[in-house]
Amino acid sequence: LxxxxxxxxxxxxxxxxxxxxxxxxxxxxxxxxxxxxxxxxxxxxxxxxxxxxxxxxxxxxxxxxxxxxxxxxxxxxxxxxxxxxxxxxxKQEMRFLGHIVMTEGIKPDPETLQVIAEYPHPCRVKDIQKFLGLCNWYSPFVKGMSELAEPLNHLRHRSCKWEWTEETERAFQDLKHQLCTAEVLHYPDFESPFFLQTDASDVGLGAVLYQEVGGEKRVVAYGSRMLSAAERRYHTTERECLAVVWVVRKYRPYLDSCHFMVIMDHNLLRWLQSMRDTAGKLAQWALLLQEFHFTTPHFIARAHRMAFRMRCPVGKNVSPELDLLPFSCLQLWEAQKLDEFCGLIVEYLMKESFQITPEGENWRVVAPASLRSKVLEYFHDAQTVGHMGRKKTVDRIRSKFFWSQLRQEVEEYVKLCPVCQKVKADNRKLPGLLMPNQLVAPWHTLTLDLMGPLPTSRHGNKYLLVVVDQYRMFPLRRAMGAVIARKVEQEIFCQWGAPKRILSDNGPQFATENWRAFCAAWGVGVDVIYTSLYHPQCNWTEQMNRTIKTILRTYVHGDQARWDKVLPRLGMTLCTMIQDSTGCSPARLKLGRELFLPLDRELQGQEVAESDVTCYEECLAQQLSDLYQLAKSTMEKAHVHQKKEYDKQHHGVGLQVGSLILRRSHPISSKSKGFSAKLARRWEGPFWVARQLSEVIYGLAHVET
Structure with a gap:
C-alpha cells in the first residue's frame, strides 16, 4: 500500500x-x-x-x-x-515475508538463505542473538531446530563463559547447512485427511503433521519443544498424552473442523477417554481432546520414536546417548536399505508370520556394516562414555544396537584405541627376563648412588653417598656435600685405588663436566656407565639404600638431625652383616677376617691373636682367594635361583627393530603451571625401535623426528 x-x-x-x-x-x-x-x-x-x-x-x-x-x-x-x-x-511464484510462495508450497527465500550461508562467525552474544533470530524465522522448515541450535543458545546464558569450541562451530555450520537445504512445506488439503504423528521422550516432545495425497507423504509442518522441569517428572503415560495435547493446540487451525488420525506407539488416548473419575490435568486434557474428532489406531513405531528422540532438543544436563550420534535416523534408514544383513532380516519378516508384542522392552536397532565404525567411535570415544573397557562398551552398545560379531569388533576396537593405550594403567608385569650382573673380579665395578635430601644435620649435611663394590658392598660412612668428586677421591680412590668401571644413575650430579673430567683423570672416563632411565633396579646400590634407611629409622627416632653421627656405627653394622648373596660379611672379604668386637675379645681370649701371626701373608692371600671363589660361587647360585623365580612371572620383550611402540611417561607435577602428574597420560609416543642394545635395552626414535 x-x-x-x-x-x-x-x-x-x-x-x-x-x-x-x-x-x-x-x-x-x-x-x-x-x-x-x-x-x-x-x-x-x-x-x-x-x-x-x-x-x-x-x-x-x-x-x-x-x-x-x-x-x-x-x-x-x-x-x-x-x-x-x-x-x-x-504471479504463480513470489517472495513474501522472506519466503517463496509458489504453487507447490512454501520454501525459504534463497536470497535470505544466501545471507545465512555467508554469515560471519559470531564474536559476542549479540551476534549469536542476531543469527538465531534470523534462523528461527525458518524453524518450521528444519527438523530439530532446537537441537541444532542448543550449543549456540547455551552461549546466550549469562552464567555461561564465552568460548567458541568445536561443538559450537559444528552447530553453527550444521544450522546453516540445514537451513540452506530445507525442504518445501506443502499447503494443507482440507479434502484429504490429516495425520498427526507424536512422541515424547524424557526431555522433549516431537510431532509431524502430514497428509497422504496419491500415495505420497506431504509434510505440512514440523514441531518440537523441550519439556519443562516439572514436565520431566511426569510419568511416561502422562508425557505421551501431553505430546498430543500440545500438538492439537499448536495445529488447531488445521484440525479444528476435520477428522484426523493420531499416530503414536501407545493406546493412551483410548485409555484417557475411557478413564473414570479423572481429576487434575488429566481431566483438563480429556476435556480439551473432546473438542476434536480423531481416531487412534495402534501403531508400533519404535524406529519413529528413536527418530523423534534424536530430533528433539536436548537439555544441558541430559545424557545425550542417541542425541549426539554422528548420523541421523534418515542416514541410518538409508544405510539399512543398502546393507545385505538388514535386507535378509526384512525379507524374512515379510515372508514369515509372527506376533509382535508392542510393550516389549528389548527393542534394539540393527546397525548396518557401513555405520558400525561410527557406533563404536561414539560408544567408546565420546565424552559421555569415557573410553570404558571392553565389557562396559559391549554392554552399552548392546542396550541400543545389534549386529553379529559385536563383541569381537568391540574388543578389537578397544585394543587398538590410541587414547586408551596412552592413558590407562598397565597392571601387567614389566616385560623382560632377568639379566644378572656379570661377576668379574673384586673392585672391578663400583656403583654409586646419592641418597637424599635428608633432614639437614647439625653439621649442615643433607646427602649420603653410598658406594658398593660388586663383592664387598661397603658403604661410605660420610655425609656428602656439593663437591662429590672431591669426596670420592679422598674417601675411596686414595684409600682403595680406582676401579675398572663406575656405574651410577642418571642424576644431574653424575652428568656434569666436572665429574666426567674427574673420572677421566683417574683412568675410568671411558668406562663410566649409567643405568637405564627410570629403571633403578640396574644399580646394585638400591638394595643397600633400603637397608641403610631401615637402620637409620631405628637409630634417629625422635631426633633426625643426628643422622650423620650414627653413620660410623651404621657402617660397622653393614660391614659385619653376612650377605645372603656371598655367604660372608663385607669385612671378611676385605680383610680376610671378621672384625673383632668387644664380645669376641671376651669369648676368644688372647690365643687367637698369637696364632694368627704365623705365615700371615701366605695365609691371608690364600684365605682371600678362597673367600672370593666362595663368594663368586654363592652369588652365581643366587643369580640362577633369582632368575628362575623372576622369569616365572615375566616374559621376554621380543621387540623388532622398526616396530612402533609407546614409552611409559614419567611426568612431574607443577603447581605454578597448574599441571598434575596424576591427570597426565601414562604413555607417550609413538616411537620407532631404532636399535637393540641388549636383550632388554633398546634405542628409540620419535616418529616425528
Missing amino acids: HSGYWQIEVTPEDRAKTAFITHEGLFQFKVMPFGLQNAPTTFQRLMNEVLCFAYLDDIIIFSSSFEEHLRDLGLRAHGLTVNVDKCAFL
Missing part, C-alpha cells in the same frame, strides 16, 4: 487525542499516524477485512482462477491505493 496508515481516517471526536504543538501552532491528525498505541491493530484489522492475507502493509491476494482474482482485488471499493513500484500482479 501507498502510505497505508494515512489511508485510514481518524474519527472527528478522536482527532484531539492526536494533537501536537509546533512553532506554527496546534495541529491534529485527520488520518491515523504512526506511534499510536492501537495503530498497528487497527491497520491489521482493516487488512484482514479487505484482503485475503496481510501482515501490516505487506499484503497478498490469492485466487484459484483469473476471474476470481479480479474480483478479489477490491482495494478501490475500500478507497485504498497502492505503490505500483512495489506491487506484482498475476
Whole structure:
C-alpha cells in the first residue's frame, strides 16, 4: 500500500487525542499516524477485512482462477491505493515475508538463505542473538531446530563463559547447512485427511503433521519443544498424552473442523477417554481432546520414536546417548536399505508370520556394516562414555544396537584405541627376563648412588653417598656435600685405588663436566656407565639404600638431625652383616677376617691373636682367594635361583627393530603451571625401535623426528 496508515481516517471526536504543538501552532491528525498505541491493530484489522492475507502493509491476494482474482482485488471499493513500484500482479511464484510462495508450497527465500550461508562467525552474544533470530524465522522448515541450535543458545546464558569450541562451530555450520537445504512445506488439503504423528521422550516432545495425497507423504509442518522441569517428572503415560495435547493446540487451525488420525506407539488416548473419575490435568486434557474428532489406531513405531528422540532438543544436563550420534535416523534408514544383513532380516519378516508384542522392552536397532565404525567411535570415544573397557562398551552398545560379531569388533576396537593405550594403567608385569650382573673380579665395578635430601644435620649435611663394590658392598660412612668428586677421591680412590668401571644413575650430579673430567683423570672416563632411565633396579646400590634407611629409622627416632653421627656405627653394622648373596660379611672379604668386637675379645681370649701371626701373608692371600671363589660361587647360585623365580612371572620383550611402540611417561607435577602428574597420560609416543642394545635395552626414535 501507498502510505497505508494515512489511508485510514481518524474519527472527528478522536482527532484531539492526536494533537501536537509546533512553532506554527496546534495541529491534529485527520488520518491515523504512526506511534499510536492501537495503530498497528487497527491497520491489521482493516487488512484482514479487505484482503485475503496481510501482515501490516505487506499484503497478498490469492485466487484459484483469473476471474476470481479480479474480483478479489477490491482495494478501490475500500478507497485504498497502492505503490505500483512495489506491487506484482498475476504471479504463480513470489517472495513474501522472506519466503517463496509458489504453487507447490512454501520454501525459504534463497536470497535470505544466501545471507545465512555467508554469515560471519559470531564474536559476542549479540551476534549469536542476531543469527538465531534470523534462523528461527525458518524453524518450521528444519527438523530439530532446537537441537541444532542448543550449543549456540547455551552461549546466550549469562552464567555461561564465552568460548567458541568445536561443538559450537559444528552447530553453527550444521544450522546453516540445514537451513540452506530445507525442504518445501506443502499447503494443507482440507479434502484429504490429516495425520498427526507424536512422541515424547524424557526431555522433549516431537510431532509431524502430514497428509497422504496419491500415495505420497506431504509434510505440512514440523514441531518440537523441550519439556519443562516439572514436565520431566511426569510419568511416561502422562508425557505421551501431553505430546498430543500440545500438538492439537499448536495445529488447531488445521484440525479444528476435520477428522484426523493420531499416530503414536501407545493406546493412551483410548485409555484417557475411557478413564473414570479423572481429576487434575488429566481431566483438563480429556476435556480439551473432546473438542476434536480423531481416531487412534495402534501403531508400533519404535524406529519413529528413536527418530523423534534424536530430533528433539536436548537439555544441558541430559545424557545425550542417541542425541549426539554422528548420523541421523534418515542416514541410518538409508544405510539399512543398502546393507545385505538388514535386507535378509526384512525379507524374512515379510515372508514369515509372527506376533509382535508392542510393550516389549528389548527393542534394539540393527546397525548396518557401513555405520558400525561410527557406533563404536561414539560408544567408546565420546565424552559421555569415557573410553570404558571392553565389557562396559559391549554392554552399552548392546542396550541400543545389534549386529553379529559385536563383541569381537568391540574388543578389537578397544585394543587398538590410541587414547586408551596412552592413558590407562598397565597392571601387567614389566616385560623382560632377568639379566644378572656379570661377576668379574673384586673392585672391578663400583656403583654409586646419592641418597637424599635428608633432614639437614647439625653439621649442615643433607646427602649420603653410598658406594658398593660388586663383592664387598661397603658403604661410605660420610655425609656428602656439593663437591662429590672431591669426596670420592679422598674417601675411596686414595684409600682403595680406582676401579675398572663406575656405574651410577642418571642424576644431574653424575652428568656434569666436572665429574666426567674427574673420572677421566683417574683412568675410568671411558668406562663410566649409567643405568637405564627410570629403571633403578640396574644399580646394585638400591638394595643397600633400603637397608641403610631401615637402620637409620631405628637409630634417629625422635631426633633426625643426628643422622650423620650414627653413620660410623651404621657402617660397622653393614660391614659385619653376612650377605645372603656371598655367604660372608663385607669385612671378611676385605680383610680376610671378621672384625673383632668387644664380645669376641671376651669369648676368644688372647690365643687367637698369637696364632694368627704365623705365615700371615701366605695365609691371608690364600684365605682371600678362597673367600672370593666362595663368594663368586654363592652369588652365581643366587643369580640362577633369582632368575628362575623372576622369569616365572615375566616374559621376554621380543621387540623388532622398526616396530612402533609407546614409552611409559614419567611426568612431574607443577603447581605454578597448574599441571598434575596424576591427570597426565601414562604413555607417550609413538616411537620407532631404532636399535637393540641388549636383550632388554633398546634405542628409540620419535616418529616425528
